[in-house]
Amino acid sequence: MEIQFIIVLALIILVFLFIKKQKTKCLYCEKKCKIFTKYHQECKSKHEDSLNIIKAEFSNYFERFNVDDVDDVSVKINDVDFKRIKNIAEDGYVNFSLELTLLLSEKLNQFLEDSVLSENEETSITHFIEQFKLEQEKHLDNFEINHKIVRASILRNLFEEKPMKTRINLSGNLPFKFLKNEFLVYLNHGVEYFEKRIRTTYEGGSDGISVKVMKGVYYRKSRFRGHPVQTLKTIPIGTGTIAITNKHVYFSSTNKNFRVRYDRIVSITPFDDGIGLQKEGTSSQPQIFKNLDGWFYYNFIKNSDKFVLETEKVSVSSRKISQVVKDKVWNRDAGKCVECDSSEKLEFDHIIPFSKGGANTYRNIQLLCEECNRRKSNNIG
Numbered sequence: 001m002e003i004q005f006i007i008v009l010a011l012i013i014l015v016f017l018f019i020k021k022q023k024t025k026c027l028y029c030e031k032k033c034k035i036f037t038k039y040h041q042e043c044k045s046k047h048e049d050s051l052n053i054i055k056a057e058f059s060n061y062f063e064r065f066n067v068d069d070v071d072d073v074s075v076k077i078n079d080v081d082f083k084r085i086k087n088i089a090e091d092g093y094v095n096f097s098l099e100l101t102l103l104l105s106e107k108l109n110q111f112l113e114d115s116v117l118s119e120n121e122e123t124s125i126t127h128f129i130e131q132f133k134l135e136q137e138k139h140l141d142n143f144e145i146n147h148k149i150v151r152a153s154i155l156r157n158l159f160e161e162k163p164m165k166t167r168i169n170l171s172g173n174l175p176f177k178f179l180k181n182e183f184l185v186y187l188n189h190g191v192e193y194f195e196k197r198i199r200t201t202y203e204g205g206s207d208g209i210s211v212k213v214m215k216g217v218y219y220r221k222s223r224f225r226g227h228p229v230q231t232l233k234t235i236p237i238g239t240g241t242i243a244i245t246n247k248h249v250y251f252s253s254t255n256k257n258f259r260v261r262y263d264r265i266v267s268i269t270p271f272d273d274g275i276g277l278q279k280e281g282t283s284s285q286p287q288i289f290k291n292l293d294g295w296f297y298y299n300f301i302k303n304s305d306k307f308v309l310e311t312e313k314v315s316v317s318s319r320k321i322s323q324v325v326k327d328k329v330w331n332r333d334a335g336k337c338v339e340c341d342s343s344e345k346l347e348f349d350h351i352i353p354f355s356k357g358g359a360n361t362y363r364n365i366q367l368l369c370e371e372c373n374r375r376k377s378n379n380i381g
Contacts, residue, residue: 024038026043043093047093049092053085054085055103104129116155116361117152117153122152125149151296154186154296156361158304160322160359164185176243191241193288193289193290196233199232199233201231238253242292244297246307262305268298268301270298273294274291336367339369340369342372347369347373349376351366
């Protein structure tokens with residue numbers, strides 16, 4: 001009986017230790033919660049309520065002003081409101097800066113659905129970052145928010161043929177030597193570079209034989225190499241830095257350094273995480289760059305002839321609408337007048353007239369037939 005008691009007691013202790021071990025910390029308050037649970041129900045409710053309040057505050061913030069008319073962007077978030085929202089986040093176990101960055105990333109992606117970030121949209125985003133003190137937060141870099149804004153701004157200025165200025169904060173020396181009047185626009189580090197190369201092998205060949213004619217003298221029959229077979233292979237060359245300027249694409253690594261003039265590029269292939277270039281010349285093989293925003297580089301290189309330096313004398317902004325914007329507007333409006341659905345004598349019209357400051361952007365251009373456009377004249381709409 002004594003042995004059985006000891007065994008039972010030991011089993012009870014083991015079960016107790018097992019149950020104690022199964023107790024976990026609450027996902028929210030990090031205090032221990034009941035066995036086989038991951039959080040306190042009260043903590044979860046507080047967390048969800050806090051998230052909903054923060055999302056509502058976020059929406060209200062962007063509804064303060066129309067992103068097409070940012071006159072009210074000067075409205076500030078006062079310290080009382082900021083502390084109130086931050087306290088709500090802390091009480092609900094919400095990472096305040098991370099949640100704001102997530103919401104901001106969604107808003108930026110929403111603005112970029114048409115592949116264009118207007119000046120007003122950019123202003124509203126940067127104003128939000130400033131007002132909610134996110135400038136120094138690492139989350140902005142983790143979600144590449146600043147980089148997305150810079151790339152979109154570069155493309156906007158390029159499409160609208162506006163003067164360009166650098167938006168990159170450089171630390172250290174660049175591995176490039178730019179030409180006179182050459183201007184750095186953007187760069188990426190850690191870019192993998194590949195080249196397409198042709199490899200030739202032979203199939204159906206024969207090595208031939210050697211026949212002894214006399215001492216020290218041999219006769220070798222002709223060797224038949226077979227027919228050549230060529231295959232195109234992608235060869236990794238090295239990892240380095242790519243840069244684009246107003247004149248060239250540059251690349252530098254320990255194994256390869258070169259630059260390519262834009263007018264020597266005959267084809268461009270965009271990928272989700274890279275870009276492929278084909279230079280002119282019969283001996284030139286495709287070049288592939290990985291670990292970058294392929295869509296950005298594709299659009300910039302394709303429209304590089306529109307580049308305007310900030311230092312160049314620029315007269316009144318051009319009324320010319322880029323072909324990229326025209327194509328987008330044509331597809332959006334289905335090739336018809338937005339007023340009468342006519343598909344005859346169509347013209348690209350500024351919704352806010354050019355003479356009144358209207359931009360040559362996708363959002364400000366519409367299709368009108370000649371008659372509707374003349375009727376609209378210089379009015380807004």
